[in-house]
Amino acid sequence: MARRAVILVLDGVGIGAAHDVAAYGDEGSDTLGNLARAVGGLRLPNLGAAGLGNIAPLEGLPPSPAPHGAWGLMEPRSAGKDSTTGHWEIAGVHLAQPFPTYPQGFPPEVLEEFARRTGRGVIGNVVGSGTKVLEDFGAEHQATGKWIVYTSADSVFQVAAHEETIPLAELYAACETARAMLVAPHNPSRVIARPFVGTPGAWQRTKNRADYSIAPPEDTLLDALMAAGIPRTGVGKVDDLFARRGLEGGHTSGNAEGIAKIREWLAHGPNGLLFANLVDFDQAYGHRNDVPGFHQALRDFDAALPDLIAALREDDLLFITADHGNDPTTPSTDHSRENVPLLALGRRVRPQALGARSTFSDLGATVAEWLGVSFRGRGTSFCTSLVG
CATH class of the missing domain: 3.30.70.1250 (Phosphopentomutase)
Structure with a gap:
C-alpha cells in the first residue's frame, strides 16, 4: 500500500484544561489560550488556515470560515502528563498509574x-x-x-x-x-x-x-507496523520514548533541525510512518516560562508549515498534535494536564470538525487504518470519515 502518514507532535502545546485537571493541580493552565492572551493575540496565519482557531477560542486566531484541514482536540485518558505517557497513548497504550516523581529526591x-x-x-x-x-x-x-x-x-x-x-x-x-x-x-x-x-x-x-526509557508494557502502533513490514522513521526524541522499539531514530538538536528532517522525509522518505517530535516549545520555553520564546517558536513552525503541506503526496496524511501542555504563563514550570490540538492535513482530507476525541489513541488507530493494519490499540479510528 503506497501510503504515508506523519504524526507531528508539538511538544507541550496543549489547548486547554483536561477533564481531570484538578487531580493534577493544574487548574488555570491553558497553554495556547493563555499564551494568546499574554502576547496580545497569536500570529499564526498558516495554522489558522488549517483550522487551529476552530478548535477553541484563541485571541488573534479567529475561526477560519473554510479551513483546508480537519480539526478537533484529543483528551488524555492515561494517568500522567509526561512525554512518554502522551506518546504512548497516541500509539495506543493507556497507563492506569502515572510514572513516579520524586519531589524530595530519590530514596x-x-x-x-x-x-x-x-x-x-x-x-x-x-x-x-x-x-x-x-x-x-x-x-x-x-x-x-x-x-x-x-x-x-x-x-x-x-x-x-x-x-x-x-x-x-x-x-x-x-x-x-x-x-x-x-x-x-x-x-x-x-x-x-x-x-x-x-x-x-x-x-x-x-x-x-x-x-x-522504560519499554511500553503492551504492543503499540509501532509494533504493529513493524510486524507488517511497514517502515517507521523517527524525528527528535520519539525513538527514546519507545525504548528504541519499532522505530529508527533521528535525533535532532532543536525545532529547526527537526523541521528540516521532516521536510527531507516528505521529499524522499519511504512509504509508512514518520513519527516526529519538536521539543523546543516544551524544553526551551515552557519549562523556562519564556512566553515570547514560546510564541516565536510557534511562529517559526507556522512559517515552515506551507512547505510541509506542499510536499505532501496524494496519499500522505499529516497530523499535527501535542503530548501534554506546558503553559509558560503560569507560575509552574512543570507540564500541565491538558487536551491537545488535532489537525489533519492532506490532499485527500475532507475539511471537517473532528470533535473532542476521548483519547489520544484515536490518532494511532486512524494512522493504523490508513496504513492498512488491523491494530487499533485503545482508540477508535476516524479514517473513513476523514479521507475521500
Whole structure:
C-alpha cells in the first residue's frame, strides 16, 4: 500500500484544561489560550488556515470560515502528563498509574544501589534545572569523580558527568545500569545521561545527551507496523520514548533541525510512518516560562508549515498534535494536564470538525487504518470519515 502518514507532535502545546485537571493541580493552565492572551493575540496565519482557531477560542486566531484541514482536540485518558505517557497513548497504550516523581529526591536505597553497581559515589539528589545543578555541584563532581544525580517535576533519573572527568562510554553504561535497576515502585519513565563540559562559572551541557526509557508494557502502533513490514522513521526524541522499539531514530538538536528532517522525509522518505517530535516549545520555553520564546517558536513552525503541506503526496496524511501542555504563563514550570490540538492535513482530507476525541489513541488507530493494519490499540479510528 503506497501510503504515508506523519504524526507531528508539538511538544507541550496543549489547548486547554483536561477533564481531570484538578487531580493534577493544574487548574488555570491553558497553554495556547493563555499564551494568546499574554502576547496580545497569536500570529499564526498558516495554522489558522488549517483550522487551529476552530478548535477553541484563541485571541488573534479567529475561526477560519473554510479551513483546508480537519480539526478537533484529543483528551488524555492515561494517568500522567509526561512525554512518554502522551506518546504512548497516541500509539495506543493507556497507563492506569502515572510514572513516579520524586519531589524530595530519590530514596537513599536507590542511590546506594546505583553507587554500588557503578563503583562511584553520588552527589546532588535534588530537584532542579540542569544549569542550576551544574552551578551547585559541578566543581565537587570534578574534584570527587562522583555522579551528579538529580530529577525534575517529570519522572526522570538524570545523571550528569563532565566529559573530561568521566568518559562518555562510562556515563552511558551507568545510565544503562540505572535503567535496569529502576523497577517498580521506583520505575521513572526515563533515565537521562547529561554530559557537560567547561569550568566553574562556565559549564555547558553538550549534545551527547542520551535517554533510556522504560519499554511500553503492551504492543503499540509501532509494533504493529513493524510486524507488517511497514517502515517507521523517527524525528527528535520519539525513538527514546519507545525504548528504541519499532522505530529508527533521528535525533535532532532543536525545532529547526527537526523541521528540516521532516521536510527531507516528505521529499524522499519511504512509504509508512514518520513519527516526529519538536521539543523546543516544551524544553526551551515552557519549562523556562519564556512566553515570547514560546510564541516565536510557534511562529517559526507556522512559517515552515506551507512547505510541509506542499510536499505532501496524494496519499500522505499529516497530523499535527501535542503530548501534554506546558503553559509558560503560569507560575509552574512543570507540564500541565491538558487536551491537545488535532489537525489533519492532506490532499485527500475532507475539511471537517473532528470533535473532542476521548483519547489520544484515536490518532494511532486512524494512522493504523490508513496504513492498512488491523491494530487499533485503545482508540477508535476516524479514517473513513476523514479521507475521500
